[in-house]
Amino acid sequence: METVSTAKAHGGTQGVYRHASTATGTDMTFSVYVPDHAPGAKLPVVWYLSGLTCTHANVTDKGEYRRACAEHGLIFVAPDTSPRGDDVPDEDRWDFGKGAGFYVDATQAPWSAYYRMWSYVTGELPALIASAFPADMARQSIMGHSMGGHGALTTALRHPDRFRAVSAFAPIVAPTQVPWGGALDRYLGDDMAAKRRHDAVALIEDGARVKELLVDQGDADSFLAEQLRPELLAEACAAAGIDLTLRMRSGYDHSYHFISTFMADHLAWHAARLRA
Amino acid sequence: METVSTAKAHGGTQGVYRHASTATGTDMTFSVYVPDHAPGAKLPVVWYLSGLTCTHANVTDKGEYRRACAEHGLIFVAPDTSPRGDDVPDEDRWDFGKGAGFYVDATQAPWSAYYRMWSYVTGELPALIASAFPADMARQSIMGHSMGGHGALTTALRHPDRFRAVSAFAPIVAPTQVPWGGALDRYLGDDMAAKRRHDAVALIEDGARVKELLVDQGDADSFLAEQLRPELLAEACAAAGIDLTLRMRSGYDHSYHFISTFMADHLAWHAARLRA
Numbered sequence: 116m117e118t119v120s121t122a123k124a125h126g127g128t129q130g131v132y133r134h135a136s137t138a139t140g141t142d143m144t145f146s147v148y149v150p151d152h153a154p155g156a157k158l159p160v161v162w163y164l165s166g167l168t169c170t171h172a173n174v175t176d177k178g179e180y181r182r183a184c185a186e187h188g189l190i191f192v193a194p195d196t197s198p199r200g201d202d203v204p205d206e207d208r209w210d211f212g213k214g215a216g217f218y219v220d221a222t223q224a225p226w227s228a229y230y231r232m233w234s235y236v237t238g239e240l241p242a243l244i245a246s247a248f249p250a251d252m253a254r255q256s257i258m259g260h261s262m263g264g265h266g267a268l269t270t271a272l273r274h275p276d277r278f279r280a281v282s283a284f285a286p287i288v289a290p291t292q293v294p295w296g297g298a299l300d301r302y303l304g305d306d307m308a309a310k311r312r313h314d315a316v317a318l319i320e321d322g323a324r325v326k327e328l329l330v331d332q333g334d335a336d337s338f339l340a341e342q343l344r345p346e347l348l349a350e351a352c353a354a355a356g357i358d359l360t361l362r363m364r365s366g367y368d369h370s371y372h373f374i375s376t377f378m379a380d381h382l383a384w385h386a387a388r389l390r391a
Numbered sequence: 392m393e394t395v396s397t398a399k400a401h402g403g404t405q406g407v408y409r410h411a412s413t414a415t416g417t418d419m420t421f422s423v424y425v426p427d428h429a430p431g432a433k434l435p436v437v438w439y440l441s442g443l444t445c446t447h448a449n450v451t452d453k454g455e456y457r458r459a460c461a462e463h464g465l466i467f468v469a470p471d472t473s474p475r476g477d478d479v480p481d482e483d484r485w486d487f488g489k490g491a492g493f494y495v496d497a498t499q500a501p502w503s504a505y506y507r508m509w510s511y512v513t514g515e516l517p518a519l520i521a522s523a524f525p526a527d528m529a530r531q532s533i534m535g536h537s538m539g540g541h542g543a544l545t546t547a548l549r550h551p552d553r554f555r556a557v558s559a560f561a562p563i564v565a566p567t568q569v570p571w572g573g574a575l576d577r578y579l580g581d582d583m584a585a586k587r588r589h590d591a592v593a594l595i596e597d598g599a600r601v602k603e604l605l606v607d608q609g610d611a612d613s614f615l616a617e618q619l620r621p622e623l624l625a626e627a628c629a630a631a632g633i634d635l636t637l638r639m640r641s642g643y644d645h646s647y648h649f650i651s652t653f654m655a656d657h658l659a660w661h662a663a664r665l666r667a
Contacts, residue, residue, distance in 0.1 A: 123611070124648035179455050181651070335399070372400035375457070 116247055119144065125181040126151040131171065134243060138235035139198035140228065145240065146171040147248055148184055148191040159254035159389035160190045160244060161382065164236065164270075166261030167295075168214045170195050174260075177371035183379040187386035190250055194236055196262065198229040211298045217290070218266030219313050221302035230302060233313075237270055256280035256385040260374055261338070262287055262295070264330075268315035268348075272323040280388040282329035282381045284374045285336055288348040289316040295342050319351040327358040329384055331377045333367025392523055395420065401461040402427040407447065410519060414511035415474040416504065421516065422447040423524055424467040426460055435530035435665035436466045436520060437658065440512065440546075442537030443571075444490045446471050450536075453647035459655040463662035466526055470512055472538065474505040487574045493566070494542030495589050497578035506578060509589075513546055532556035532661040536650055537614070538563055538571070540606075544591035544624075548599040556664040558605035558657045560650045561612055564624035565592040571618050595627040603634040605660055607653045609643025 119131040127150035136143040152158055161184070163174055171193045174180070184191045197203075197216035204225040205212040216232035245252045257278050259267035264286020271281035290296025291307075291314045299310045311317035332345050339345075345361055352359035367373040395407040403426035412419040428434055437460070439450055447469040450456070460467045473479075473492035480501040481488040492508035521528045533554050535543035540562020547557035566572025567583075567590045579585045587593035608621050615621075621637055628635035643649040 122644050122646050122648040123609075123642040123652075125652045129648055176453050179458070181648075182455070182655075333399075366399040368398050370398050372398040372405055376399075376401045379458075 116243060124148070125185040127181070127185055129175065129181065131175070136198075136235055136239060138231045138239045141198040141200045141203060143198070143235065143240075144171055144195055146175040146193045147244070148181055149248060150185045150188050150190070152188065152249060157249050157251035158188050158190045159256070159386075160192060160250045160252065161385055161389075162236075162255065162257040162267070162270075163191060163193045164218065164257070164259030164263030164266035165193065165196050166259070166263045167196070168209050169263075170214070173371065174374070177375060178378055179375035180378050180382060183382040187382060189382060189386060189389065190244075190248060192240070192244055194240055197232060203229045210295055211301065215262065215298060217262060217298050217302060217313070218269065219299065219302050222306065222309070223302060223304045226302050236266065237274065254279060254389045254391065256389055258282045258284070258381055258385070259286065260284040261343075261369065264288075265290060265313075265315065268328070269313050269318060271325055272315060272318045273312070275323070275325055278325075280329075280385045281325055282384060283331075284377065284381075285332050285338070285343055285369055286315070286330060286345075286348075287343060289344060290314050291317060292347065293342045293344060316347045316351045319355045319357065324355065325357060328352065328360065329381065330359065330361045331364055331373075331381070332361065333364045333369065333373045335366050336369040336373070338369055392519060400424070401457040403457070403461055405451065405457065407451070412474075412511055412515060414507045414515045417474040417476045417479060419474070419511065419516075420447055420471055422451040422469045423520070424457055424460055425524060426464050426466070428464060428525060433525050433527035434464050434466045435532070435662075436468060436526045436528065437661050437665075438512075438531065438533040438543070438546075439467060439469045440494065440533070440535030440539030440542035441469065441472050442535070442539045443472070444485050445539075446490070449647065450650070453651060454654055455651035456654050456658060459658040463658060465658060465662060465665065466520075466524060468516070468520055470516055473508060479505045486571055487577065491538065491574060493538060493574050493578060493589070494545065495575065495578050498582065498585070499578060499580045502578050512542065513550065530555060530665045530667065532665055534558045534560070534657055534661070535562065536560040537619075537645065540564075541566060541589075541591065544604070545589050545594060547601050548591060548594040549588065551599070551601055554601075556605075556661045557601055558660060560606075560653065560657075561608050561614070561619055561645055562591070562606060562621075562624075563619060565620060566590050567593060568623065569618045569620060592623045592627045595631045595633065600631065601633060603636070604628065605636045605657065607638045607640055607649075607657070609640045609645065609649045611642050612645040612649070614645055
């Protein structure tokens with residue numbers, strides 16, 4: 116692992132790191148914020164999965180998470196959203212290919228050679244974080260935005276014992292039912308069972324459970340009605356007995372202005388569930 | 392004035408605006424954050440002047456000022472650092488020309504045709520802010536970073552009745568004594584009297600006064616010893632009886648990680664001095 120940059124911020128260290136990923140076969144860049152802490156202490160870890168078009172840098176620049184992480188003593192990890200590099204197949208669109216890995220292991224050529232973000236985010240990168248940072252891997256939680264909200268929800272639903280909390284900002288909750296989810300058709304082909312394992316609403320319908328979910332959603336979000344459809348998550352949670360807190364936020368759009376406004380709320384909610 | 396974008400953030404509105412500037416003869420872009428407020432209310436205004444290479448966007452993305460501005464009810468204005476456009480003369484360097492206007496009205500060709508940031512920031516833009524936003528222009532304060540700290544200090548020292556507070560992050564305090572100040576030689580020529588009017592330490596030596604100053608400076612700032620030299624400001628303030636609070640911050644560099652860490656402190660300090 117190579118250190119790209121570090122800077123002191125809010126008493127801790129904001130770093131950006133790069134490593135050769137075996138999951139994707141490419142170099143991968145991610146950011147980690149480690150608050151000030153006692154020597155030898157291990158801190159809980161909050162995973163943040165980003166949305167379409169993003170790298171680690173968007174939330175690192177605009178997420179306004181460091182003050183709250185410093186206050187609560189939380190490590191904050193922000194992976195990239197896809198493999199990168201000249202060899203990685205791509206298309207000239209922003210909702211598929213680079214920047215749009217959808218947190219799946221692609222099975223369809225040519226994507227399957229590199230697009231293995233599920234293995235990367237749920238396996239390889241956690242092992243690296245555990246080895247290279249003062250992380251208490253018994254205390255993890257996960258959050259994300261939009262496509263990253265989809266990633267956070269599906270990851271938590273499929274690892275109910277790993278994460279003590281999960282929340283999302285404007286998540287894609289049912290990719291098999293919305294246009295953006297067409298990416299799953301191309302990464303995963305006709306295998307509907309595989310696609311349902313990458314669809315939070317379908318996972319809940321099929322029996323996956325978490326105790327509770329926190330979701331914030333702006334009502335001025337231009338993707339709300341067609342792509343996000345939080346009512347589908349509300350219906351699935353109601354039927355499954357999952358305690359969903361869904362807060363519709365008047366006047367907020369899909370941007371980091373929305374995320375940064377409610378970031379501290381989410382981190383406080385995570386922190387309460389990550390206490391030793 | 393044209394609205395480039397607006398988004399709800401921390402309960403208020405973060406906007407980016409563009410207008411045709413008579414001072415610079417170019418289009419100029421700036422950002423304004425207006426907190427939620429009662430209808431008809433007028434709010435105090437904090438000016439933020441940015442450093443070398445920056446536009447309005449750096450602090451708007453990375454400054455982490457909105458939560459504190461919302462809490463204290465402060466309008467936050469972030470101008471650009473130079474004229475922009477294909478017609479504007481420039482050189483292939485980051486510390487002169489575009490992104491490096493140094494908050495002066497250039498007198499030397501070819502710069503004098505466009506580089507009139509002093510008139511822009513102290514005259515034209517305040518008039519626009521007063522007319523287009525719910526701003527109480529009787530309650531203004533100013534802050535800045537690096538070159539923008541220089542701009543904030545010189546602007547406040549030359550307008551002691553306009554600003555109720557002034558603070559800076561890692562400011563250039565004595566451009567006539569440091570390499571970056573070579574820009575003043577090129578914008579203003581051999582006119583040492585003019586250059587001393589754009590040098591905070593020289594202004595204080597020549598009799599300009601403010602009641603108090605707040606400066607934060609990271610001790611891991613790579614520009615500290617050669618370009619910033621806060622000891623020169625400390626000596627000038629001591630000799631002049633200006634109440635300078637100079638806080639050396641262990642481990643912090645020159646970046647927005649440093650600024651964002653202490654932004655809320657500065658805004659609280661400004662807010663205490665901007666109360667009606």
